[in-house]
Amino acid sequence: MCDTCGCNVTHGNAHLLQPGGKLERTDSGHESVSVLRNLLAENDHTAGHNRQHFDRHGVLAINLMSSPGSGKTALLEATIDALGKELAIAVIEGDLETENDAERIRRHGVKAIQITTGSACHLDAHMVHDALHRLDLGQLDIVFIENVGNLVCPASFDLGQHHNVTLLSVPEGDDKPAKYPVMFRSADLVLLSKSDLLPVLDDFQPSNARRHLQALASSAPIIEISSKTGAGMDAWLHWLLEETAALEHRIGAIDPTTATSMPAP
Amino acid sequence: MHELAVCQALIEQVKLVAHEQHAHRVVEINIDIGPLSGVEAQLLEQAFSIASAGTVADGARLISKTTPVRVNCRSCGQVTDALPTRLICANCGDWQTRVVSGDELLLTTVEVSRNIPTETPPGITEH
Ligand SMILES: Nc1nc2c(ncn2[C@@H]2O[C@H](COP(=O)(O)OP(=O)(O)OP(=O)(O)O)[C@@H](O)[C@H]2O)c(=O)[nH]1
Ligand SMILES: [Mg+2]
Ligand SMILES: [Zn+2]
Ligand SMILES: [Zn+2]
Numbered sequence: 001m002c003d004t005c006g007c008n009v010t011h012g013n014a015h016l017l018q019p020g021g022k023l024e025r026t027d028s029g030h031e032s033v034s035v036l037r038n039l040l041a042e043n044d045h046t047a048g049h050n051r052q053h054f055d056r057h058g059v060l061a062i063n064l065m066s067s068p069g070s071g072k073t074a075l076l077e078a079t080i081d082a083l084g085k086e087l088a089i090a091v092i093e094g095d096l097e098t099e100n101d102a103e104r105i106r107r108h109g110v111k112a113i114q115i116t117t118g119s120a121c122h123l124d125a126h127m128v129h130d131a132l133h134r135l136d137l138g139q140l141d142i143v144f145i146e147n148v149g150n151l152v153c154p155a156s157f158d159l160g161q162h163h164n165v166t167l168l169s170v171p172e173g174d175d176k177p178a179k180y181p182v183m184f185r186s187a188d189l190v191l192l193s194k195s196d197l198l199p200v201l202d203d204f205q206p207s208n209a210r211r212h213l214q215a216l217a218s219s220a221p222i223i224e225i226s227s228k229t230g231a232g233m234d235a236w237l238h239w240l241l242e243e244t245a246a247l248e249h250r251i252g253a254i255d256p257t258t259a260t261s262m263p264a265p
Numbered sequence: 266m267h268e269l270a271v272c273q274a275l276i277e278q279v280k281l282v283a284h285e286q287h288a289h290r291v292v293e294i295n296i297d298i299g300p301l302s303g304v305e306a307q308l309l310e311q312a313f314s315i316a317s318a319g320t321v322a323d324g325a326r327l328i329s330k331t332t333p334v335r336v337n338c339r340s341c342g343q344v345t346d347a348l349p350t351r352l353i354c355a356n357c358g359d360w361q362t363r364v365v366s367g368d369e370l371l372l373t374t375v376e377v378s379r380n381i382p383t384e385t386p387p388g389i390t391e392h
Contacts (some may be wrong), residue, residue, distance in 0.1 A: 028292075038369075039274050120270060185352075217336065217362045
């Protein structure tokens with residue numbers, strides 16, 4: 001139940017949102033109902049609802065995705081240390097098990113909500129919605145959602161984020177965009193993480209990663225970044241600040257009385 | 266394997282349709298899956314037999330159609346066939362394209378059977 005906007009999307013009432021099907025009699029005497037509905041329509045509806053929450057409070061929502069261990073939490077720790085005084089940040093952590101990542105974030109003085117998904121290899125919009133209602137969005141500027149480490153499953157679920165940021169760490173190899181097209185196609189920004197390892201792992205060519213991304217018709221910017229040395233952090237922080245300002249601008253341009261209307265997907 | 270979660274969402278939708286149509290059994294389910302949807306049809310079919318057990322969709326045929334990957338070129342305006350990992354315009358070679366087919370994940374039709382064929386329900390087309 002959502003007390004902020006009164007839109008109570010539950011499993012029980014989601015059917016009110018869909019149009020009735022059209023009927024046709026089949027040769028075998030059965031009835032064929034034409035539905036034409038996205039299989040993940042319910043998730044997408046909740047994602048749209050989450051986006052309304054973020055928009056209403058002018059909070060930039062970033063969905064961080066990557067393979068396990070590509071450096072998502074380390075990047076967040078470095079980002080909080082760099083921006084924490086300037087902007088109010090909170091983190092939603094998705095993991096199969098453990099509170100480890102949330103505890104790492106909290107040590108940097110930021111609120112972190114841990115979602116343990118159990119067997120689910122991805123976050124979905126319902127999980128994020130539950131976490132949202134444990135945050136005071138009115139006091140925040142940015143919410144980072146660290147998705148479960150996985151280059152496949154998270155790509156299919158809209159969470160209501162404004163941007164997808166996908167990390168590709170140098171030890172993984174520069175061909176990953178070609179192997180995981182769905183994930184990398186969804187990225188609005190690609191971070192080549194652990195760039196401090198480029199001199200050691202010299203078969204990783206950032207230009208190859210870019211070429212593979214272009215083959216996916218992606219025009220996402222690419223930043224080489226190291227949470228360890230701080231290289232590339234400036235470009236990443238600059239991107240974040242620009243997106244924060246752009247969101248404020250977008251929200252400001254909307255009449256507050258209509259700001260509740262569903263934003264474009 | 267997120268196909269199980271997708272399958273559960275599918276079954277919820279099918280249950281709703283069956284309920285609305287007062288159906289006692291679902292005979293066939295048709296879905297369109299694009300190679301860029303991130304869902305493997307084969308895994309979804311495997312998940313279906315598990316997830317549908319005991320529901321109104323138990324025993325239904327799940328038929329998935331793979332949609333072709335097609336892109337619309339921003340440069341030359343042509344719509345051409347493409348590969349999931351190579352979304353380049355086949356006409357002019359430009360990489361700035363938009364996917365117009367191949368990323369769908371769609372429940373298209375549900376074929377149901379009813380207990381008693383009573384009067385023709387509203388919206389039915391006889392032929
Ligand atoms: N050399 C180097 N190592 C890094 C960097 N960032 C992270 N690491 C190391 O990579 C390992 C994994 O980092 P995490 O930040 O836990 O990665 P993650 O993506 O959050 O992992 P999961 O949440 O388990 O998917 C740790 O041992 C980090 O110390 C980096 O910039 N350079
Ligand atoms: Mg982590
Ligand atoms: Zn809500
Ligand atoms: Zn072209």
